[in-house]
């Protein structure tokens with residue numbers, strides 16, 4: 330492995346840092362220490378002091394760095410006091426920090442006896458607190474500098490990506506780790522409220538934090554709408570817990586071509602119809618060997634699995650053409666909201682949606698299969714699921730859409746085994762058969778306020794049963810569990826419903842309710858805890874269920890375990906049509922040849938090798954596992 334130094338680099342945003350690092354990893358190069366330091370600093374600045382502090386707290390807990398600075402957190406004044414669950418909390422103004430950094434602290438975190446006595450002797454007078462969040466840009470920078478300085482021992486080993494991947498949450502119910510550490514050293518971190526689990530949602534602390542979160546979410550909503558080019562706005566709402574905007578997510582409107590990928594955008598030919606619907610037998614879909622997909626009112630009429638070819642930019646027709654639907658963007662107002670049963674964020678519609686309507690496109694970064702394998706390992710480690718294989722036509726997976734970092738509102742759509750959306754492959758200006766766009770249409774009428782879901786179909790199993798593990802797989806799983814020191818959710822055999830425990834730590838209740846595994850804390854959580862857990866400000870969906878962090882992605886299966894939906898599966902239930910001639914457009918796929926890979930019916934090896942995410946969709950026909 331060679332070492333290069335990059336002394337001059339322009340890194341305009343966090344995503345570029347990640348891209349740059351991926352590129353370097355791919356080439357098996359290594360950043361020089363200076364460059365790594367520069368990028369780490371940039372990353373800390375990009376995520377901001379609050380998130381940076383959270384990330385660093387993980388390193389503190391792992392003992393990778395220490396935090397022994399005693400000078401930083403001097404109490405300037407005590408502003409307010411409240412008792413919560415028979416515990417005293419004080420509102421602290423910190424010396425050298427603006428009011429934006431005031432925080433509520435339990436008494437045992439404070440070592441300022443004199444100020445406490447003075448405050449108490451003043452009759453614990455309440456003072457009106459003005460929180461000015463826009464105040465003090467410079468302390469923010471100082472805070473980042475300070476955190477950066479603490480990372481010095483890891484300057485050779487800690488990369489920006491590994492730093493960001495620490496953002497998976499702590500086990501809920503515990504205080505943030507940073508706080509725990511600082512508590513030990515008699516100091517407390519600013520900006521962290523007391524452990525939220527202890528607090529009553531009606532309490533003052535909780536309400537104060539809620540105001541902050543609400544403001545942050547409003548800012549994020551504005552930011553999203555500033556980028557969003559769909560005709561309809563996006564709303565953001567969190568009535569469930571204190572989770573703020575997601576940390577590592579950048580909104581995009583269209584596919585972003587990954588490293589080494591070009592997405593062609595110039596079809597060779599377009600139609601000249603006066604009325605495409607009238608002339609449907611001689612319009613784009615027919616040329617491409619498929620059917621006209623839409624009714625006059627633009628709702629989809631073809632069965633799922635049928636490839637859709639819309640009129641493209643070479644066609645004479647205008648936007649009113651019934652064969653232009655997905656390309657006109659999302660028309661329904663959608664809201665990213667916090668679910669109350671531990672599935673993290675979800676998406677609901679703020680308008681009634683009729684069956685067959687186009688709802689939203691699934692966009693992300695288009696990456697190669699090899700890159701998807703690589704990223705899958707990283708996602709596995711943090712229990713995330715955003716890879717969507719584009720294996721519509723071939724059963725192979727030449728390209729994958731990764732919506733993990735870059736995505737639109739669909740990034741937040743959860744899985745259901747009884748979904749209200751279904752997936753269609755759509756070709757518009759890119760006619761490369763390997764690069765369909767993924768469009769989500771309503772499967773039935775959807776009521777205003779209803780959560781939108783689609784079936785990730787990650788098990789490759791279209792029955793209602795959970796997929797089975799063979800005995801061999803179980804022993805592999807047991808080995809992996811030992812190696813990675815995680816507990817694993819119980820594996821239920823289908824058919825006879827016998828249960829097999831791959832790990833003795835696993836609960837034996839056998840209830841239908843899902844269990845969740847936290848790989849970091851080796852802890853099994855029961856569903857009944859989830860509502861309570863969701864109050865914790867560190868909790869997000871990724872904590873709910875986690876697979877092995879072991880490096881088990883050496884699978885020969887082309888199906889990445891995290892693919893939300895295999896396009897081949899979409900077609901699986903469709904009647905097979907005879908192959909059609911290659912379309913007039915040359916590059917277009919032969920849609921009739923929609924072979925489902927028989928292997929897809931089996932549990933992909935990579936899935937058997939992994940620990941499952943327990944499905945919380947609540948559907949009667951729930952398959953119990955996301956994969």
Ligand SMILES: C[S@@+](CC[C@H](N)C(=O)[O-])C[C@H]1O[C@@H](n2cnc3c(N)ncnc32)[C@H](O)[C@@H]1O
Nearest residue numbers: 672673674713714741742743744870944945946
């Ligand atoms: C594409 S993301 C959906 C958005 C995600 N809820 C979030 O907060 O960002 C997929 C992840 O959401 C969670 N998730 C989605 N559907 C779920 C379900 N039915 N049950 C449990 N977790 C689910 C899992 O953590 C999964 O890895």
